[in-house]
Amino acid sequence: MGYDDSEAGRVLVAANIGNLASAVLLGLISQKIPIRPLVIGSMIMSFFAVLVFGSGIGDLSLLSFSVAMAAFFINAGVVGMYPIFADTFPAHLRASGIGFAIGLGRGGSAIGPIAAGALFAAESSVFTVSALMGAGGLIAACMIILLPRR
Numbered sequence: 001m002g003y004d005d006s007e008a009g010r011v012l013v014a015a016n017i018g019n020l021a022s023a024v025l026l027g028l029i030s031q032k033i034p035i036r037p038l039v040i041g042s043m044i045m046s047f048f049a050v051l052v053f054g055s056g057i058g059d060l061s062l063l064s065f066s067v068a069m070a071a072f073f074i075n076a077g078v079v080g081m082y083p084i085f086a087d088t089f090p091a092h093l094r095a096s097g098i099g100f101a102i103g104l105g106r107g108g109s110a111i112g113p114i115a116a117g118a119l120f121a122a123e124s125s126v127f128t129v130s131a132l133m134g135a136g137g138l139i140a141a142c143m144i145i146l147l148p149r150r
Contacts, residue, residue, distance in 0.1 A: 030087070112133060
């Protein structure tokens with residue numbers, strides 16, 4: 001995006017701050033509010049936060065803030081999935097079920113940058129790539145809504 005490496009590093013720090021804040025806040029809030037709606041809301045908000053990131057923010061401080069917000073909502077959704085999965089799978093399938101679900105997520109983490117690179121190589125805009133990558137949050141929210149409860 002045209003920034004120096006040191007400037008880009010500040011954006012990565014903002015992402016890590018968002019990740020940390022989400023894990024702490026989700027843990028605290030989930031003691032008062034059921035985890036499923038929190039995770040569904042986080043996943044939906046992650047889509048919009050990624051869209052804001054991809055909207056072409058030119059100011060590095062605002063870009064850092066948008067990255068922190070995107071990281072916040074994405075990480076809150078991911079962290080919140082663990083207790084949902086633990087509640088979903090019966091005890092005899094819990095370890096393999098959670099491991100399988102996490103493995104699928106890791107696969108998406110590996111494929112995502114490849115897909116984004118292909119989209120950029122095809123001259124897609126940052127906004128288009130952001131919208132497509134952020135759509136994963138909407139898909140995850142739908143999947144959690146459809147996930148059976150024990």
